[in-house]
Amino acid sequence: MKIFNLSMECYPVAKVGGLADVVGALPKYLNQIESIESCVVMPCYNKPFVHEHSFEIVFDGWIHQSNQMFQVQVMKERSQSLGFDLYLVKIPALLDRDNPYGYWDESQQFLAFQHGVLHWLSAMKIRPDVLHCHDYHTGLVPFMIEYCPEFSFLKGVKTIGTIHNGEYQGQMKWEMAKFFPWFRGENSGLLDWNGFINPLAAMIKCCHAFNAVSDGYMQELFDNFRGLESLVRQEGGKAYGIINGIDTEVWDPATDAFLDFNFNKKNALAGKWKNKKALCEEYQLNPDLPLFSFIGRFAGEKGADLLPDIVEQSIQQTQGSLNIIILGSGDKNIENRLRDLNFTYSNLALDLGYKEFLSHKIYASSDFLLMPSRVEPCGLNQMYAMRYGTVPVVRYIGGLRDTVEDITTGGSGLNFANATADETVNAMHRALQIYHAPGLMDLLVQSNMNYNFSWEQSAQKYLELYRK
Structure with a gap:
């Protein structure tokens, strides 16, 4: 069975968020299953991975977008170093940039990527068993292969759409239709939602099956989906929830090259302490105090706007008997407020930006991980944290409901109901009680x-869906 994953991100080639981690791991684990051949197709970026690896050009052609012609090159990584075949689509002036997102013409970028991929597959007579489309950036593919005559060779190929985050739908004005491959006007309703082209809505309408990245999030979408609630209810017969996994080879405290000190379950307490001590020395924190951390984008959906109040309230209410380390970037107002607090409180360490190596160090060193999310389709951070013996303190929503049960009912962490600074800080007070209870924290680290959040279990569920 040949599975082609279409995505704008894939770790370690280009990463912005959890999408990259999923696409970089799922095909690798699928390929360990007999009879599965899973690959990744993504845009070409000006990234170190691309320059450091060897590629061969497997296709060179042209596509029309409106009144322009664009060259399309498809390059295949020679060594299969990621555990799967990796294909990069290069379109000069559109798909050869430094980063996946943030450009004024990104709608045209995404259209060109989808058009280029399908043109390559059609021209080379490559017919996958399943085209797996990740998020709205590739959500027009199910429509195109069914209703654009240019891709008639691919008509009938099964398509699956995965919703990694329904907050982003790719909505665009109808004038963008000029950049599409030709299709009959009578089929335009499949692209439309409330007078706009909506790629995520089109994906749900046209794909053979779609899934969200946790059961909890899939259920939430039926009632809260940024205006698509009625559509997901209508198409609910082909909806599934499959929790993401984590790559336990990349995220393994026993072998993680990013850590100052490796550890396993047997020596976890000593190993975490050594890493914590080294990290605290680097950021001038007291290692004898409990360490809370936040890792992620400074965006409202992550509850990052609550961080300044969380920092102030928790430090003031505990008279400075805890430390907080924050790694992330995004909203400039949040960044500026945190900068000010970083000068005010010696108990706060702030590192603006995103550093993959530092995230590993923080997971290994922290006692608690904060996730005050407003929206959390799956969440990987809590899984990384638990893999490294860190206790998650999370809002009870989406995938966090599926993965973090409260300690009061025998679970692994601390839950709170609403995304507010007050409730987060109350949960932190509960965390401090656990930290100071003799033996309880040690027990939680071990348990x-x-x-087991390995992709092996989740890959089997995707395989079942492919077979359906």
């Missing part, structure tokens, strides 16, 4: 490292 959390026993949880």
Whole structure:
């Protein structure tokens, strides 16, 4: 069975968020299953991975977008170093940039990527068993292969759409239709939602099956989906929830090259302490205090706007008997407020930006991980944290509901109901009680490292869906 994953991100080639981690791991684990051949197709970026690896050109052609012609090159990584075949689509002036997102013409970028991929597959007579489309950036593919005559060779190929985050739908004005491959006007309703082209809505309408990245999030979409609630209810017969996994080879405290000190379940307490001590020395924190951390984008959906109030309230209410380390970037107002607090409180360490190596160090060193999310389709951070013996403190929503049960009912972490600074800080007070309870924290560290969030289980569920 040949599966082609279409995505704008894939770790370690180009990463912005959890999408990259999923696309970089799922095909690798699928390929360990007999009879599965899973690959990734993504845009070409000006990234170190691309320059450091060897590629061969497997296709060179042209596509029309409106009144322009664009060259399309498809390059295949020679060594299969990621555990799967990796194809990069290069379109000069559109798909050869530094980053996946943030450009004024990104709608045209995404259209060109989808057009280029389908042109390549059609021209080379490559017919996958399943085209797996990740998020709205590739959500027009199910429509195009069914209703654009240019891709008639691919008509009938099964398509699956995965919703990694329904907050982003790719809505665009109808004037963008001029950049589409030709299709009959009578089929335009499949692209439309409330007078706009909506790629995510089109994906749901046209794909053979779609899934969200957790059961909890899939259920939430039926009632809260940024205006698509009625559509997901209408198409609910082909909806599935499959929780993401984590790559336990990349995220393994026993072998993680980013850590100052490696550890396993047997020596976890000593190993975490050594890493914590080294990290605290680097950021001038007291290692004898409990360490809370936040890792992620400074965006409202992550509850990052609550961080300044969380920092102030928690430090003031505990008279400075805890430390907080924050790694992330995004909203400039949040960044500026945190900068000010970083000068005010010696208990706060702030590192603006995103550093993959530092995230590993923080997971290994922290006692608690904060996730005050407003929206969390799956969440990977809590799984990384537990893999490294860290206790997640999370809002009870989306995928966090599926993966973090409260300690009061025998679970692995601490839950709170609403995304507010007050409720987060109250949960932190509960965390401090656990931290200071004799033996309880040590027990949690050990038990959390026993949880299995490997992709092996999730890959089997995707395989079942492919077979359906």
